[in-house]
Amino acid sequence: MARPPRSALESPATVAAASDTPVLELRGITKRFPGVLANDHVDLDLRRGEVHALLGENGAGKSTLMNILYGLYRPDEGEILLNGKPAEFTSPHGAIAAGIGMVHQHFMLIPVMTVAENIVLASEPRRNGVLLDTAAAERRVRELAEQFSFHIDPHARVQDITVGQQQRVEILKALYRRADILILDEPTAVLTPQEAVELFEILRRLVADGMSVIFISHKLNEVLDIADRITVLRRGRKIDTIPREGATEAGLARMMVGREVLFRVDKQATTPGGRLLQVDDLHVRDERGLETVRGVSFDVRAGEIVAIAGVDGNGQTQLIDAITGLQKPDSGHVVVAGEDLTGGSAHSFLEHGVGHIPEDRHRRGLVLEFTLAENLVLHDYAKEPYATRGFLHPKRIVEAARGLLKEFDVRGGTPETRASALSGGNQQKVVVAREVARDPKVLIAAQPTRGLDVGAIEFVHRRLVEERNEGRAVLLVSLELDEVLSLADRILVIYEGQIVGQYDPSVSEEELGIAMTGGAREAVA
Amino acid sequence: MSSTEPEQPQGGEPGGYAPSVAERLAFYQRAGGIITPIITAVIAFFMGGLVVLATGHNPFKTYRAIFDGTGLNWFFHFGHHHITLPFTHTRVFFWWDTNANANASYNLSQTLLLTTTLILTGLAVAFAFRCGLFNIGGQGQYITGAIVAVWVGSSWAGMAKGLHVFLAILLACLAGAAIAAVAGFLKAAVGAHEVITTIMLNWIAYWVGSYALGRGGPLQNKVDISVPVSSDVVKSGKLPTFWGNPELQALHVGFFIALGALVVFWLMLNRTTLGYQVRAVGFNPEAARYGGINVARNYVYAMAISGVFAGLGGAMDILGWQYRLGVLDIQVSNIGFIGIAVALLGRNTAVGVGLAALLFGALVNGTSTRGLDPSVFPPTLAGNLTLMIQALVLLFVGADVLVLAIWSSRKKIGLGRRAASPPSPEGAAT
Amino acid sequence: MKKVRFAAPLAALATVAVVAVALAGTGAAAPAKKQATPFKAGLVSDVGRFNDKGFNQNQLVGLKYAQAHIPGLQISALESHSAGEYLPNFASLARKGFNIIIGAGFLLANQEATVAKQFPNTKFAITDYTAFIPPFSGKLKNVEGLTYATQENSYLVGCLAGLMVKQKGGSQTIGVVGGVKIPPVDTFLAGYQAGAAKCDPGIKVLVGYSQDFIDQAKCKTVAQNQIDQGSQVEFNVAGPCGLGTLDAAKQAGIWGIGVDVDQSYLGSHILTSAVKRVDTGVYLAIKGAQNGQFKGGADLVFNLKNAGVGLGKISPNVPASFLKKIAGLRAQIVAGKIKPPTKVK
Known part of the structure; x- marks a missing residue:
């Protein structure tokens, strides 16, 4: 992964520990689930006024540790010290x-209630003992928001505000309850890059005010950006705690994964071949009837990776749906390997050699209740050798799956394992294996590394480049700038449903970033 | 990743993502396995026993009477017996008395008659369930099948026996499929919820049947026009019986047809591309669509196949033992609705539906007033006891997710107790 | 509805007083002989079940009455929750050696005939169904039909209706609404016509059919038409549908006459009811079977003489002279001097 956009945001000084006693100390925390040792004698200490990052791959035990701290689980062994005194939480109330x-990954907010109501929930200021004192609630929320320069309207209903603002509501909720230790569980997973930058500013103000933050993440760049110290977990064990100074992405990745990780994919130059995917003046509406793709045209040639970069919600989802047959476009054309498939079914796109790694593997990419073998034939279950005249050949399906699981290094399951039992990274490998093994002419990868840890990201990137080298046309749609920059042969920027610029991979992040937020619109038009 | 260390399964760490309702149900289904349905049934019978106790009767004696009424005691006539060897007059020792209790064998045959139909109405619900559809219309599909079976079976006399039965069954199945497919089509075409449409179709079947068999209706018998009942199924339209006096509602070969339907159900779901599609749509329609499966078409297919099962159930009853259909039969019948309970208790699997159908068949037959001594149970009480125990099982079937929740929270509390020994001032503060 | 439930057993006693035929007297006359093997009587309900507050329930009342009044009698009442239970219920009672098994109505006819063939030594009876038509056709010598001579009590209500109209004057017209034109309905109608003509010669009896036994609206429409034509009394011969007939009478402020059970609970507009005593029928069938008076292959007819049919509560507004007139006619019918017709004119 590339450097974080630190320049403009570098905090003035790392806040030094105010006292020698940590505000919070975990000693020898051990937690077993059936068949899993989620935490194995984990130690952690949190100093006043620091951001302490908890780094680890998916499933390394980070969330379990924090749920223990928050009173959701009981540790099987170990103790928690709060300001040097033993503490035991039987519930989140404690x-x-x-x-x-x-602040959980999935917010605990009530959409139909206002920001203020959500914040004061369960500790509402009351008038005459029973009535909710709305005015007082709003006043106190406003005071808090101003104190930490949160830009948020206490009257707004939660369902009407952005995800980033909802997260701020969650943080305000903690502050309102006079928290001085704040735990954030993968807070940037749901945020746009800009929202992540704003979140970090807020965190810096909070620690400057004496608060302590535990920041859970598996993203190296943001950990290096925000954390004062970093604790790395791997498979339930604490590997080390190191200060931010001197830490490098490569070093952290090695600690996380247990080996060297390549961040830049080796990529030889190739000469693109014929045009395998042509999109011509495509117009698509979303389910609310708004036109979100407004006249997009581009093509992808054999042996090249074309990346579509853009901030989430600029029409990427509808664009992908329209060029994979999942949604009918209003107008325009989609041509795959010379054949006009506009308006065809998902089935016809599959039959004409379109592979699609969908952006949401739980919603779309996998049937979680199916076994891995069943998932691997999701497109081809009705074809030889998997089926003859409507009857399946389970043995052949399992055998084929066995080969693919091995080839794509899917771990944690056999062909008979249910997809839901796998970690996110391995689930994504199953999806990639299925789409690549069909030998598609066009491979569409939508946010193929979302939510993955470094090891899995490296794998997916390598496969995409291999597919390109084998002469497929690869269309990458991603929100991650460094992914786009490291993989693409050509970069298209999408903004408000239109392609607003085409760039060479040598373009700077700044220039791309400006284009993605609409700055380059005029230049192209 | 070059690490050779085996990766630990990571599904155990919660908080990774919020599972959908379907995923949670699937989890419960796996986690519960066979245990939850059994606990469910045991609790229902326990509660039923309490009510029996409250009415001043001995629950053990009552359940004993119910058990004897099911005919399942037929299996327990072990001991020192003799049977006649086939084709000879030689009597030899046999450990099991095959005709010790004519009453038990008769009761058992009646239980299995009910089981036959319940398997089929249960499968009708289960198959749709596997496609993510809640088919409340098993009753209407059953009635439709029965009406068509009685029409074909009582007319068209003079046809070759095998052909006549076959045609009656086939057309009954198709009729069941047709009425069920309407709900599937409405779901696929305009998104009308199948629970609503199947309930409405139930009433359509109910009233069409009441009209057709009622006074002056096209299917009413011509012998006594004061009686709203169809003509009798002619001889060539009847299914052969194989156990018991054929004149006294003997067990017919439809029992094996129902067992065959269980196998077909399993094969269809697990060994055909159609079953693959149906399951994919049932678990995750969006992923199925992404996979190139036509979701709308599968809704129609799944409902139609459900209707085939229910319609077959109707045909089995008419051609197997009932031989005629009256307006009141339609109006008081609830075997299609019991099918919902059978499917739920049987977890929508072939084996589960088979066992649940046997349980409900035994329950319905065992709690008939025949088995409960009228000198002990006033007939009106016995009749209500029947319905009450059935209702309790249904209630707890519906609540078995609750049972599981209690079961798992018990575990959680167990862990909590162990860790909670040191007092926690902070925790106690709130 | 609750009233109906009590109406039947109460009527069992009330009618005794009104019609002056001592049911209890007949019962008491039976010799109470001790038997080595107890006599066993069974009753199988239709799917309406014994808590139907009507047809099935009244027969259960009769069975219990028999148990109370026939020394040593053992009874069993089996309820059928579905058509599938008819046959096992009959067969189960037959196997247990019941001496007489009564089916509670036409719904059970086919299954009863099947079982009767299999158990030729067991006596069967069927309520409100003649043994002369299929599936029995008079050939099954162990099945007895229990039929009701409803022309007899209908003759009496017809006469009473005629007397009331004659006394009141005005339009000499009365009406009757039958369900469907079938023999069990027409016997009521024929008796009603004849009785009215007897007591008010020249009276006009309007006859209508609703073509339904359930839908009250249909009967109400037919009744209202008749009222428009001047009808001053409306007779219900259509079961639940007929509640519409009686409702029309109430709204028009004229008399209504109930059927099957005592429907006087409906209000003061009920003149009386032509009651079919299925409880008495069950009791008498059992008693007859025990006394060797079982009529296999034929019908046991219930009439005014044996109190199997009768009148319900008569409105207190009926003059005593009319009651006397009715009692006289009853005596003549019982004596066989008057034979009311069974065919509608």
Whole structure:
């Protein structure tokens, strides 16, 4: 992964520890689930006024550790010290009362209630003992928001505000309950890059004010950006705690994964061949009837990776759906290997050699209740050798799956394992294996590394480049700038449903970033 | 990744993502396995026992009477017996008395008659369930099949026996499929919820049947026009019986047809491309669509196949033992609705549906007033006891996710107790 | 509905007083002889079940009455929850050696005939169904039909209706609404016509059919038409549908006459009811079978003489002289001097 956009945001100074006693200390925490040792004698200490990153691959035990701290689980062994005194939380109420606030990945907000109501929920200011004092609630929320320069309207309903603002509501909720330790569980997973930058600014203000933050992540760049110290977990064990100074992405990745990780994919120059995917003046509406793809044209040649970069919600989803047959475009054409498939079914696109790694593997890419073998034939279950005249050949399906699982290094399951039992990275490998093994002419990869850890990202990137080298046309749609820059042969920027620029991979992040936020619109038009 | 260390399964760490309702149900289904349905049934019978106790009767004696009423005691006539060897007059020792209790064998044959139909109405619900559809219309599909079977079976006399039965069954299945497919089509075409449409179709079948068999209706018998009942199924339209006096509602070969339907159900779901599609749509329609499966078409297919099972159930009853259909038969029948309970308790699997159908068949037959001594149970009480125990099982079947939740929270509390020994001032503060 | 439930057993006693035929007297007359093997009587309900507050329930009342009044009698009442239970219920009672098994109505005819063939030594009876038509056709010598001579009590209500109209004056017209034109309905109608003509010669009896036994609206429409034509009394011969007939009478402020059970609970507009005593029928069938008076292959007819049919509660507004007139006619019918017709004119 490339350098984080640190230049403009570098905090003035790392806040030094205010006292020698850590505000929070975990000693020898051990937690077993049936068949899994989620935490194995983990130690952690949190100093006042620091951001302490908890880094690890998916399934390394980070969330378990924090759920123990927050009173959701009980440790099988070990103890928790709060300001040097032993503490035991039987429930989140205990943790909250002790000044610990947690922002989960999935927000615990009530969409139809206002920001203020959500924040004061369960500790509402009351008038005459029973009535909710709305005015007082809003006043106190406003004071808090101003104190930490949160830009948020207490009257707004939660369902009407952005995900980034919802996250701020969660943080305000913790502050309102007078938390001085804040746990953030993969907070940037749901944010746009710009929202992530804003979040980091908020965190810096909070620690400057004496708060302590535990920041859970598997993204190296943001950990190096925000953390004062970094604790790395691997397979439930603590590997080390190191200061940010001197830490490198390569070093952290090695600690996380247990071996060297390549960040830049080796990529030889190739000469692109014929045009395998042509998109011509495509117009698509979303389910609300808004036109979100407004006249997109581009092509992808054999042996090249074309990346479509853009901030989430600029029409990428509808564009992909339209060029994979999942949605009918209003107008325009989609031509695959010379054949006009516009308006065809998903089935016809598959039959004409379009592979599609979907952006959401749980919603779309996998049937989680199916076994891996069943998932691997999701497109071809009705074809020889997997089926003859409507009857399946389970043995052949399992055998084929066995080969693919091995080839694509899917771990944690046999062909008979249910897809839901796998970690995210391995699930994504199953999806990649299925799409690549069909030998497609065009491979469409939508955010193929979302939510993956470094090892899995490296794998997916390598496969995409291999597919390109084998002469397929690869279309990469991604929100991650460094992914786009490291993989693409050509970069298209999408903004508000239109392609607003085409760039060479040598373009700078700044220039791309400006284009993605609409700055380059005029230049192209 | 070059590490050779085996990766630990990581599904155990919660908090990775929020599972959907379907995923949670699937989890419960796996986690519960066979245990939850059994616990469910045991609790239902326990509660039923309490109610029996409250009415001043002995629950053990009552359940004993119910058990004897099911005829399942037929299997327990072990001991020192003799049977006649086939084709000879030689009597030899045999460990099992095959005709010790004519009553038990008769009761058992009646239980299996009910089981036959319940398997089929249960499969009708289960198959749709596997496609993510809640088919409440098993009753209407059953009635439709029965009406068509009685029409074909009572007219068209003079046809060759095998052909006549076959045609009656085939057309009944198709009729069941047709009425069920309407709900599938409405779901596929305009998104009308199948629970609503199948309930409405139930009433359509109910009233069409009431009209057709009612006074002056096209299917009413011509012998006594005051009686709203169809003509009798002619001899060539009847299914052969194989156990019991053929004149006294003996067990017919439809029992084996139902067992065959269980096998077909399993094969169809697990060994055909159609079953693959149906399951994919049932678990995750969006992923199925992405996989190139026509989701709308599968809704129609799945409902139609469900209708085939229910329609077959109707045909089995008419051609196997009932031989005629009356307006009141339609109006008081609830075997299609019991099928919902059979499917739920049987977890929508072939084996589960088979066992649940046997349980409900035994329950319905065992709690008939025949088995409960009228001198002990006033007939009106016995009749209500029947319905009550059935209702309790249904209630707990519906609540078995709850049972599981209690079961798992018990585990959680167990862990909690162990860790909670040191007092926690912070925790106690709130 | 609750009233109906009690109406039947109460009527069992009330009618005794009104019609002056001592049911209890007949019962008491039976010799109470001790038997080595107890006599066993069974009753199988149709799917309406014994808590139907009507047809099935009244027969259960009769069975219990028999148990109370026939010394040593053992009874069993089996309820059928579905058509599938008819046959096992009959067969189960036959196997247990029941001496007489009564099916509670036409719904059970086919299954009863099947079982009767299999158990030729067991006596069977069927309520409100004649043994002369299929599936029995008079050939099954162990099945007895229990039929009701409803022309007799209908003759009496017809006479009463005629007397009331004659006394009141005005339009000398009365009406009757039958369900469907079938013999069990027409016997009521024929008796009603004849009785009215007897007591008010020249009276006009309007006859209508609703073509339904359930839908009250249909009967109400037919009744309202008749009322428009001047009908001053409306007779219901259509089961639940006929509640519409009686409702029309109430709204028009004229008399209504109930059927099958005592429907006086409906209000003061009910003149009386032509009651079919299925409870008495069950009791008498059992008693007859025990006394060797079982009529295999034929019908046991219930009439005014044996109190199998009768009148319900008569409105207190009926003059005593009319009651006397009715009692006289009853005596003549019982004596066989008057034979009311069974065919509608």
